Amino acid sequence: MLDNLGIEHGDRVLVHSGISNLGKIRGGAAGLLALLQKKVGPEGLLLFPVFPFNSLMLSYLQTQPEFSAQTSPSKMGTLTEVVLRTPGRVRSVHPTHSVAGFGTQAHFYLGEHHQDETPFGPHSPFRRIAENAGKILLLGVGLRSATSLHVTEDRMGGEFPVNVYLDRPFTVSCSSDNGETYLVKTSCHDPFISGVRDGNLVEEDFLSQGIYKKIALGNHFAGILDARAMDTRLEHLARKGITIYGKLWG
Known part of the structure; x- marks a missing residue:
């Protein structure tokens, strides 16, 4: 399966999953992990979104949560729950869009996420995956x-044709795997x-x-995306007024 998608030794891969949709998997979530x-090998990188909420971002932040990389749960499915329990994983510090992963480069991709004031900013694992092919x-x-x-939205900022954020930011108390504490805006x-x-509004374009x-x-x-090419293409489309919010904005 992974051979057909082009996952290779040494690849840097961000994994989104809903494995219950696939049916029975030999070895379950742990076997899939x-x-x-094994597929990316010790020189590769595996990242998994482990967000502690599965509702609207605003609804979650209004509960005045505290985030702990050690103990905050993942609401992103069974595979991510296994990831958080697996020895050796690293987890980024972000109140809503935390990412966990494995690999020799994990600290570079995950270690500075708390420095960004948007979830997908320049220090985020999402941006670094895009920038590093x-x-x-x-x-x-x-x-x-x-x-x-x-x-793409965060990178383009005010040049993106849709204002995706509320005017008021939130500040959340967060702690890292080693117990360091931060106030993250x-x-x-x-x-x-x-x-x-x-x-899905851009699916046919991406496929073509x-x-x-x-x-x-x-x-x-299963699907595979080229993260850098996706970012470049989304900017091209956005500058033509085409976005993933097209049902509203056209």
Whole structure:
């Protein structure tokens, strides 16, 4: 399966998953994680979004949460729960869009996330995957789950044709795996704009451009994205007034 998608030894891969959509997997989530680790090898990198919420960003931040890289749960599915329990994983410090992973480069990709005031800023693992020719693997989920679509928005800032954030940022107390504490300021996605976000609006374009490849897998499908090419293409489309918010903005 991974051979058909072009996952290779040494690759840097951000994994989004909904493995319950695939049906039965030999070895379950732990077996799948072991397979992914074997495929990229010790020189590769595996990253997994481990967000502590599965509702609107605003609703979560309004609960005045505290974030702990050691103990905050992941609400991103079974595979990510296994990732957080696996020895040797590294987790980024961010109140809403934390990422965990494995690999010799994990600290570079994850260690400075708390310095950004938007979830997908220049120190974020999402941006660094795009800048360093990484890949985005979708297992049992589609483009609606590819949060790296937001990288282009944060990078373009005021030049992006849609204002995706509320005016008021939130500041959250956060702690790292080694117990260091930070007050992290983050912008919050506008829930109205989030409600019309639809990554599938760019699927046909991505497929035709060779940015996205998908194959049947179990009861669903798997897909692979070129993170850098996706970012470049999204900027090109945005400058033509085409975004993943197209149902509203056209």
